[in-house]
Amino acid sequence: MAGVLVAGGSHAAVAAVMALRTAGYPGPIRLISAEDLPPYHRPPLSKEAITAERPSSTTPLRPASYYTSHEIELTLGRTVCAIDRVGKSVELSDRTRLPYDQLILALGARARELPASVCDPDTVPTLRTHRDYLTFMDRLATAQSLIVIGAGLIGLEIAAGAVRRGIATTVIDTADRVMIRTALSPVSDHVKRHHERSGLSFRLNTQIHSVSRKDGSYKVSLASGEMLCADVVLAAIGSRPEDHLAHRAGLSTGDGVLASATGQTDDPAIFALGDCAAWFDPALGRHVRREAIQPAQDQARVVASMIVGLPQPTPAVPRAWSHQSALRIQMAGEPSAAARSIHHPRPDGGLIALGLSGDQIVAAQAVNVPNVFNALADLVGQPEAAAEAVLSSAEPRVPA
Ligand SMILES: Cc1cc2nc3c(=O)[nH]c(=O)nc-3n(C[C@H](O)[C@H](O)[C@H](O)COP(=O)(O)OP(=O)(O)OC[C@H]3O[C@@H](n4cnc5c(N)ncnc54)[C@H](O)[C@@H]3O)c2cc1C
DSSP: OOOEEEEOOSHHHHHHHHHHHHTTOOSOEEEEESSSSOOBOSGGGGTHHHHOSSOOOOOBSSOHHHHHHTTEEEEESOOEEEEETTTTEEEETTSOEEEOSEEEEOOOEEEOOOOTTTSOTTSSOOOSSHHHHHHHHHHHTTOSEEEEEOOSHHHHHHHHHHHHTTOEEEEEOSSSSTTTTTSOHHHHHHHHHHHHHHTOEEEOSOOEEEEEEETTEEEEEETTSOEEEESEEEEOOOEEEOOHHHHHTTOOEESEEEEOTTSBOSSTTEEEOGGGEEEEETTTTEEEOOOSHHHHHHHHHHHHHHHHTOOOOOOOOOEEEEEETTEEEEEEEOGGGOSEEEEEEOTTSOEEEEEEETTEEEEEEEESOGGGHHHHHTTTTSBGGGHHHHHHHTSOOOOO
16 A cells, blocks of 8 residues: 655645545655744744844744654655656655655645846745745844835735834735735724824835845835835745646646545545645635635645545635734635625724625634634625624623
């Protein structure tokens, strides 16, 4: 028995090996990761690790003892370079060939870089791995000013952390509101107002003409004619899926490796999950690449049950979160499917927002309302009327 080979070494890969053992998979499991470090948590890199006095080390996803006690062979610092689908084996960067019965692609994504028309390659750093984090923190250590290009979740987390460090920070985005891909408009507005009150500056609806670096400082020229200067610039403009290995092996790719609603690629022996994969979503009628940890963990349970031959778990509503200084943002469902939204600002400064398509709730989001979020998330897929009971129970209690 060749067993299962998992290509990748982060949240999705570890979720896959854990789900396989939990589902009772009895055979060999191998995890091959291109990174030298044992799999670690990515979320802190853009959150608490930015405000840390000294650069933080990684927080492992699982202690080393987990892999040995569950008979999972961990190979670090080696890349899966090619897939031989006929021979059911992969080739690693050191030319080793490893066989598989099932192959799970958990290759993740790379940070998207600014286009060559805007700046020379490597002028503006990005943040995806712990190594990127160390480079960025080194630059931030002596910086008095920062420009973050991209007002998505990661860009805002880093910008909020920099403001806390006392660094004058500006966020630039081509979109006309922050977190446009992930947040409902009332949440975007609420979050932006909070950050502005904390001292963060924004240039939204703004195209960048060029970015240059000279004598250790940056000049960012905007299409409006404005010129901004800063000690450090960071691009946080999304990610590109690692799907070229699958593409070279003849598997279908789009924005990621295309997979069925159970993670199967064109090849019945190959599954894909996490940030590298776009799973077919029957409710939306299209493939969707989810770039968050909870969906990767949910997908891992589905793939493990497919491999082991167990009944499929109930499909989970996708969830994500973001911590931006004092803001705890929680999201469930599919905001891009919402045609309109309703929102409830709370006297304690929190916010609840629901996204609707027709009278169906398709997304639920909360800012600093953690105690009702699970009930809110359960509303996804229900009619608008179902929200009444949850919203009234979510009202903060006025002290007697
Ligand atoms: C700074 C930051 C903060 C984030 N914060 C949050 C958050 O708060 N909440 C949330 O839900 N999500 C967050 N995310 C997103 C979340 O981290 C990703 O959704 C998650 O990491 C996806 O896991 P993955 O394993 O699919 O991909 P990745 O984390 O990208 O990992 C892929 C792994 O595969 C390895 N690899 C790639 N190609 C090969 C190959 N050919 N051979 C072997 N190994 C290979 C890579 O080196 C890497 O280790 C954050 C992401 C970042 C970068």
